[in-house]
Amino acid sequence: MFRSHLISLLVFSGLVSVIMAFIKFDEKKAIIRYAVKYFLYMVGGVILFSWIMRFL
Amino acid sequence: MTIRSKKKTKQKKEGVLRENIEMILEVLVLVFFINAFLLQSFGIPTPSMEDNMLVGDHLLVDKVAYSHALSQIDGFVFPQLEIRRGMIVVFKAPHEVEAGNLDTMTYVKRIIGLPGELIKIVESKVHINGTPLVEPYTFFRGDVLVTADFPPENAILWGNDFPTQFRKNLEYTEMGMAFRIPEGYYFCMGDNRNLSADSRIWGPVPKDFLIGKPWRIYWSFEASTDHFLNKGFFKRLFDTVVHFFKQTRWKRFLKKY
Amino acid sequence: MFIAAWLVPGSGHYMHGKRVKGVVFFSGILTLFVLGLIMSGGVTDLYDTKPLTFLGFLGSIGSGSLYFITKIFGLGAGDIAAYNYLSGTTYIAVAGFLNLFIAVKAYGITKEKKDV
Numbered sequence: 001m002f003r004s005h006l007i008s009l010l011v012f013s014g015l016v017s018v019i020m021a022f023i024k025f026d027e028k029k030a031i032i033r034y035a036v037k038y039f040l041y042m043v044g045g046v047i048l049f050s051w052i053m054r055f056l
Numbered sequence: 057m058t059i060r061s062k063k064k065t066k067q068k069k070e071g072v073l074r075e076n077i078e079m080i081l082e083v084l085v086l087v088f089f090i091n092a093f094l095l096q097s098f099g100i101p102t103p104s105m106e107d108n109m110l111v112g113d114h115l116l117v118d119k120v121a122y123s124h125a126l127s128q129i130d131g132f133v134f135p136q137l138e139i140r141r142g143m144i145v146v147f148k149a150p151h152e153v154e155a156g157n158l159d160t161m162t163y164v165k166r167i168i169g170l171p172g173e174l175i176k177i178v179e180s181k182v183h184i185n186g187t188p189l190v191e192p193y194t195f196f197r198g199d200v201l202v203t204a205d206f207p208p209e210n211a212i213l214w215g216n217d218f219p220t221q222f223r224k225n226l227e228y229t230e231m232g233m234a235f236r237i238p239e240g241y242y243f244c245m246g247d248n249r250n251l252s253a254d255s256r257i258w259g260p261v262p263k264d265f266l267i268g269k270p271w272r273i274y275w276s277f278e279a280s281t282d283h284f285l286n287k288g289f290f291k292r293l294f295d296t297v298v299h300f301f302k303q304t305r306w307k308r309f310l311k312k313y
Numbered sequence: 314m315f316i317a318a319w320l321v322p323g324s325g326h327y328m329h330g331k332r333v334k335g336v337v338f339f340s341g342i343l344t345l346f347v348l349g350l351i352m353s354g355g356v357t358d359l360y361d362t363k364p365l366t367f368l369g370f371l372g373s374i375g376s377g378s379l380y381f382i383t384k385i386f387g388l389g390a391g392d393i394a395a396y397n398y399l400s401g402t403t404y405i406a407v408a409g410f411l412n413l414f415i416a417v418k419a420y421g422i423t424k425e426k427k428d429v
Contacts, residue, residue: 071421074417085414088403088407091403148394158393265396
């Protein structure tokens with residue numbers, strides 16, 4: 001299952017973001033906004049830093 | 057202090073304690089996340105890669121560089137590296153995995169033979185498909201623990217850890233019997249050929265066992281193999297703290313591979 | 314409250330009337346844990362004194378009853394030969410850390426209600 005590192009990363013980040021958003025907020029809008037932000041930070045951070053590592 | 061204000065102070069302290077615990081747990085989530093998906097820490101305990109990697113070098117391993125070996129999708133998003141001869145890789149050693157040794161299964165060696173190639177080593181000289189390899193990175197330090205020739209001439213000379221199913225992957229060449237590296241496997245060797253237990257002893261490495269590529273050294277501490285492999289954790293920690301400034305190799309900080 | 318919330322993920326919030334949160338936490342933690350097992354990840358036991366082992370154990374046991382159910386049925390040994398053994402083990406450990414986080418939050422809600 002999940003031979004792709006990327007898919008594993010997306011699933012993991014999705015689950016963790018949703019859980020963290022529900023932990024920290026009560027309102028629906030705030031939860032969605034935080035979950036999306038957290039998800040993008042996690043996935044985007046890994047992708048961005050992997051490219052930085054390549055060129056540094 | 058009144059009873060009410062004492063109670064409030066206690067509540068405040070408990071609240072701060074809870075917040076600190078929550079923060080620690082969130083940090084742990086992120087640390088495990090980074091360790092699994094981006095960078096893993098690895099220490100070199102033996103001299104098998106000297107003088108390019110020293111005992112006590114602590115590396116950060118790029119987990120993403122070779123992920124396309126398992127799935128092509130990754131190539132669209134992550135910067136991928138073609139797995140080539142001469143590259144240093146971090147991987148799970150097949151014989152350690154077989155024995156269930158979780159703590160000692162991670163090795164770092166250099167890729168010498170690619171899938172499908174014929175490899176023969178004569179008096180420590182590596183030949184790939186009949187052509188001698190130029191290897192500027194090799195050293196021959198210490199007492200010889202590993203045979204200078206591969207594959208062994210005599211069937212009884214195969215190491216116990218060399219997979220039985222691959223012992224017949226031999227083909228006759230002008231130079232004698234050579235070993236055909238199976239498809240999907242890599243032949244990995246340490247740079248310090250005298251002291252490296254590698255594919256010559258425990259066989260080729262399947263591509264599924266590749267973990268990543270060493271990126272940079274974040275800390276290098278001069279100590280013996282015994283310090284890293286045989287000392288208990290607290291003794292090792294104490295010795296490291298006491299000798300931290302004297303034995304840290306500051307010049308190797310952030311050295312790139 | 315903390316023990317109950319730790320043992321059954323999301324139960325603390327559910328008992329406080331935050332039913333949606335309780336269900337989300339339960340399904341999220343369970344999904345992470347089960348995916349980790351499917352990916353051949355392992356539940357870490359406290360077999361030595363290294364800090365990483367301790368943290369792995371904390372993560373594993375943080376999942377509460379999921380950890381004990383796994384042990385009772387002999388699951389969670391993991392397969393270190395599997396290509397995503399480390400990812401799977403991370404899923405399991407993070408499920409535990411998140412469950413502990415949720416349990417501490419539920420305990421916090423209990424304390425706040427008591428203090429009021």
